Amino acid sequence: PPETRAAARPRSGPAPVTDVAKLCICDLLVAQCDVNCCCDPDCSAADFSLFTTCSVPVVTGDNRLCSQKAAMYSLDVEANPPERIFKLIDQVNPNVFCIHATNYKQALSFSSPQMPTSENFDQLLKEFGSAAFSAEPDSWDMNTDAQNPSDANETYRYEYGVPIHTVDAFLRLPSPVVSSWCSDANPAGFLVNQATKCTRPVSVRKCGNIQAVSMLFYINSGILAVPKSSQMVNITVQSVVVQSLNGMRTLLNGSDVLRLPMILDELCINIVLGVSYHITYTDMGEIIEAAAAFVLGAINKEALSIQQSFEISFTQVNTKPVPLSGNPGYVVGLPVRAGFRPQGYPFPVEILFNTNKYGQLTILQSTSSQDCLAAQGARTPVLFGYNMVSGCKLRTTAAMKCQPLTQTLLDLLKGQTFPEYVASFGNSRAQDVLDWVPITHLQTSEQRIYNTFQSSCQIPISLEIEVKWTKYGSLVNPQARIVNVTATITTTTLKQLPSGRERTIPITSSVVFTDISSPAEPGYKAWPTINVKLPFDFFFPFV
Amino acid sequence: NSHQLSSVPLQILFYVNGIYYIFYFLATLAMIVYKSEVFSYPDDFLAPDLALLFIMAILEVPRLHLAFCFLRGSKGNLSEEEAPLGLSLVITVGSVILSVYFLVWQTYVLKADVILNALLLFTYGLESVLKVVAIAAFV
Secondary structure (H helix, E strand, C coil): CHHHHHHHCCCCCCCCCCCCCCCCCCCCCCCCCCCCCCCCCCCCHHHHCCCCCCCCCEEECCCCECEEEEEEEEEECCCCCCEEEEEEEEEECCCCCCEEEECCHHHHCCCCCCCCCCCCHHHHHHHHCCCCCCCCHHHHHHHHHHHHHHHHHCCCCCCCCCECEECCCECECCEECCCCEEECCCECECCCCEEEEEEEECCCCCCCCCHHHCHHHHHCCCEECCCCCCCEECEEEEEEEEECCCCCEEEECCCCCCCCCEEECCEEEEEEEEEEEEEEECCCCCEEEEEEEEEEEEECCCCCEEEEEEEEEEEECCCCCCCCCECCCECCCCECCEEECCCCCCCCCCCECCCCHHHCCEEECCCCCCECCCCCCCEEECECCCCEEEEEEEEEECCCCHHHHHHHHHHHHHCCCCCCEEECCCCCCCCCHHHEEEEEEEEEECCCCCCCCCCCEEEEEEEEEEEEEEEEECCCCEEEEEEEEEEEEEEEEECCCCCCCEEEEEEEEEEEEEECCCCCCCCCCCCCCCCCCCCCCCCCCCC | CHHHHHHHHHHHHHHHHHHHHHHHHHHHHHHHHHHHHHCCCCHHHHHHHHHHHHHHHHHHHHHHHHHHHHHHCCCCCHHHHHHHHHHHHHHHHHHHHHHHHHHHHCCEEEHHHHHHHHHHHHHHHHHHHHHHHHHHHHC
16 A cells, blocks of 8 residues: 555654754754854844854864865954844865865765665664674674683673573563552562562452462472572572461461462452562572461452562572571661670680571660559660660659669660670671670769768669660761660669659660761872882992 | 978977976876875776876877977888877877866866866877878978
């Protein structure tokens, strides 16, 4: 049909402008006058009178030609009002090697690129489709073929960020792409711990047909132990948690059974609501184990979509995962890591710490009842960079004895296990003892006047932890490093009460983070020095 | 003898032509090399220009040799001495056409090209006139 043929005829680009009188490179605004652009056709004489100079004084063609036309623009500032002068002259090039004539059309102008059509598309793609245009594309292919045999001898291994290969494609971690709908094309990267949540359209009618809500979809393809090998690691089912319609979760024992979606009492059960992959790897970059923990749920007739959450975490074999609070500097909001010196060692070789990352350095947590003794030891972890204050009220009666009260308050303020060392970096290892900062304990008294013969007892009423940190490392990427931790206990005198009376003492504990970084000094590379030294025997006959 | 009288300016002209042609050849060759570096000079335009320049040089050698043959004199009678001059004239026509090519139809004609070729054409023209006069003296 003639319409398609007309469409197939290549459209050429706009014709190049070669008339110097019509060429204006400072005319950028369409239908508006550009300031100080004397060649702009949109400017009127009134606009020209406001200009100060001409930004483009001369427009010429190629100045290697012996004679060419030139358009000269200038402003006559003597006249009142100033007006623009336009002259079209013939410029003569005095050089004896100027081009007098040329019989080669494309010599003096850029060639127009070919417009792609259905006929020449393949040839244009072959010529221009790669990152560099080469006159001999075949020679590039030969080079890559030559490199491949040497690669084959190399053993493959996974590196950080490389997608985890399975038998047919990649290990999928469905994630939201543009909208919140799940896309199954997101591969999981090696050593990239990810957690994603996305929405999946479901319906009870298509219960058994939707692949992505069935357990089989997530464990059927085995993971390759190393890329491009045939060694497979099967994904085992680590645990199955069943979530009922009202949100209650139950852990099932005997989790070897594969539960596929099926319809039961107008509900579709065994729908995958969450998958958590745990991959174990060796330090050679090989995957040796893979396990998946599932959360299965049920949907009713009204449900149109469900939210699925996916997680993947990597653990090195024969190690216990230690939660880091930063790598290397502390990240604001992550718990401060703290630990103890092992018993019996005068010099610590390793710091012991609780692997529960929220149980390391803690302070008293305020409760709604505000009663210290009823607090039941509720504690909250100290998060880096977050100054916190908490407290409670202590009701004392005359019957309370000093020493037990002191001990109770100390336990309340410091907790059962108050650590001795704090990690200076977020990723400090237990065996690097010098990376751990000891906690300094101070004790101050509220009363200024210190009577050494005090018979009354001193009870601690506040604990203040001051964490001094500094910025460490390069100017463009400073890392937070804890330098000093001081725990100050403030005591006050407990006055004896007449019997039967009660008193309320406020107890506070606080954490303060102070930045003590010194201002950064930029370091400059030393100027190179000229090292001129004459040879040792330069003045040989005389010296 | 008229043939002896017209040979002196012709002889001078042939010497000048020979020397000038050597200069012309070297200059044109140098300029073609310069053009191929400075301008965009693809191979299928460069090849004909170089080929024609060398053809012109090859033609020039017999042309001048035949002309000198006439002047130095040779054994044989006068009627045979027209032949080399006539042949030289014919070759001159070819050289003129090639010179016009370099003046007008070359890929890049620089001002220096124009000057060189104009001078060459002027020399050829003067030479041809004198040759025709010399031949006419025999006929």
